[in-house]
Amino acid sequence: MLRKLIGSHVALWLLLLLPAAVMLWQFFFGLRSWGLLLDQSGEWAVRLLILTLAVTPVRLLMKQMGLGPHWPMWLFKRRRDLGLAAFLYAALHLGAYLVRQSNLHVVLFDLQYIEYTMGWLAFATMLALAVTSNDRAVHALGRWWKPLQRLAYVSAAAAALHWFWIRLDHTGVWLHFLPLAALEAYRLLHNFARPSGMRH
DSSP: OHHHHHHHHHHHHHHHHHHHHHHHHHHHHOOOOOOHHHHHHHHHHHHHHHHHHHHHHHHHHHTTTTTTSSSHHHHTTTHHHHHHHHHHHHHHHHHHHHHHHOHHHHHHTTSSSSSHHHHHHHHHHHHHHHHSSSHHHHHHHHGGGHHTHHHHHHHHHHHHHHHHHHHHHHHHHHHHHHHHHHHHHHHHHHHHTTTTGGGG
């Protein structure tokens, strides 16, 4: 049983890291485009962050529809892995940006623009979530751990604004964030319809 659990965990991480392997291969052995690496790593960070946040409303929706709980529960148990993977892609995105700029003065100059400020805010909140995602941090923070996890919504909002303001074409932003907004709206409506002691 333990071997099966470890095997599935390794398989999950191989799957999560596959896009990074592809984009790095393309960068080092293909076009060597910093812009492409920045775009791809940022988009995958957003996708995994959205998937992490969507787990709870998807579970509620599937339960409401009378569908089986197995897949949503499997995903729910792996939210920590999904969130950590989102942070790693965000770190790759930030690292590519810093190396491409290769000048601290340029990086500081960029900070005066709101699109870059939002990017740094998204990364900072994801960093806080990543370093407190382990069991030791959960135990140390106690009842403060769960409120801290709500920073993920700040991360998502900041990432959406960063993407919206950094790109001329906003199609990708809408395609990624509108489904999440709809799922979160459903979750809020579902919670308000329940007794206060049973809300998620």
